Amino acid sequence: MLGIERVLDHIAHYLKQDALDIRRRNFYADMAVAPHSSARSENAQTTPYGMPVTDFILHQLTDQLAKTSQYLDRKAAIKTWNMQNPILKRGIALTPVKFGISFTLSHLNQAGALVHLYQDGSIRINHGGTEMGQGLFQKLAQVAAFEFGVDLQQIKITATDTAKVPNTSATAASSGSDLNGMAIKRACEQITARISDFVKQHFQKPNAIVGFENNHISIDALRVPFQEIAKLCYENRINLSANGFYKTPGLKWDRIKGEGRPFFYFAYGAAVSEVVIDRLTGENRILRCDILHDVGASLNPALDIGQIEGGYVQGAGWLTTEELVWDQSGHLRTHAPSTYKIPTIGDKPDIFNVALWNGQNTENTIYRSKAVGEPPFMLGNSVFLALSHAISACGSAYPDLQAPATPEQVFHSVQRAQAHGV
DSSP: OHHHHHHHHHHHHHHTSOHHHHHHHTSOOOTTTOTTOOSSOGGGGBOTTSOBOOOOOHHHHHHHHHHHTTHHHHHHHHHHHHHHOSSEEEEEEEEEEEEEESOSSGGGOEEEEEEEEOTTSOEEEEESOOOSSSSHHHHHHHHHHHHHTOOGGGEEEOOOOTTTSOSOOOSOTTOHHHHHHHHHHHHHHHHHHHHHHHHHHHTTOTTOOEEEETTEEEETTEEEEHHHHHHHHHHTTOOOEEEEEEEOTTOEEETTTTEEEOOSEEEEEEEEEEEEEETTTOOEEEEEEEEEEOOBSOSOHHHHHHHHHHHHHHHHHHHHTOOOOBOTTSOBSOOSTTTSOOOOGGGSOSEEEEEEOSOOOSSOOGGGBOOOSSGGGGGGHHHHHHHHHHHGGGOSSOOOOOSSOOHHHHHHHHHHHHHTOO
16 A cells, blocks of 8 residues: 555656645545446446445545645645755645455454343343454443443443354454444344333233333333333343344455455545654654544544544554664564564654544444544555655655655655755
């Protein structure tokens, strides 16, 4: 992904055009404007591996971000700044991302869940996902709370255990909430269906509409506390336990031919990064970042924004500090935090604006949400290309900047740019 973004950036430099214009010309068709337009060939709306792209939104998303971040005005101001400042040079870049969501090893796209409702109204859940600080358990507890119409405090998620839910897939490929959320939802739906059938019979309202909300169960106009109904179901021997299973639909992937539909959907986003470099030392920092990211109908906006922030900083670190060094014997010398420079809190942008795209998934995911773990990582491309833009103010040639863009690499790139003159 970095490679092709670099190519587009180089083309823009050669043509003396804004890189965003070149990127837009290479976007897929705007499905919101002309979903059946014949203006572009059929292949232009299909990935190289033959998957049709039917949910493309980057035209609108990048337009909105360019406007809210004042991208063009800031780029013009940066040009003026660079002409007036011989030592400190600034750069800015806007890069988009289109990220496919699913395991490309198709059989991993499955998940199970075990849900127990107890007679006191408490709910215990076990599923195949691993909590590693990304907020997975919080999101999945919200799914169960919504399905039963109860407070989060009544939900308890136990540690992942293959003795309870077997054959778990890895919590990877940004699919933890997608897979396990749907498995939990299906288990909950079995229990709520049994409860609905029971209360209709018990209250002699066979045609009643049964609802689950605000810690109550409604049977038409009648409202009964959820805990009372749970106890009543237990006393009437209603099964209050269920196993849910989900497999991502519509996937077909030939790994040998490299053809098919390996992804259920795509997540989109874009970032504008502004940086400053010291021409004499190569030192640099991120001054500001504006991100607009597509998470569908967010399960938890606070968690999603946190994931976007973390993914961006990790991606920026990948492209600026995380340098691998081997010695003459072939031993990796950057093998620990003392030698391998991961990004820290001091590497985050001074100004950090993150917003969620207002939309929902066109595919039937858990409440029409989208995965958020890995896609924002690629927004770190904007930092690398902003550094390249800053270096371009030091000479006429396209900057020969190598990744990771450590201060040493930035310094050497500046030296090479200066050798070509301004």
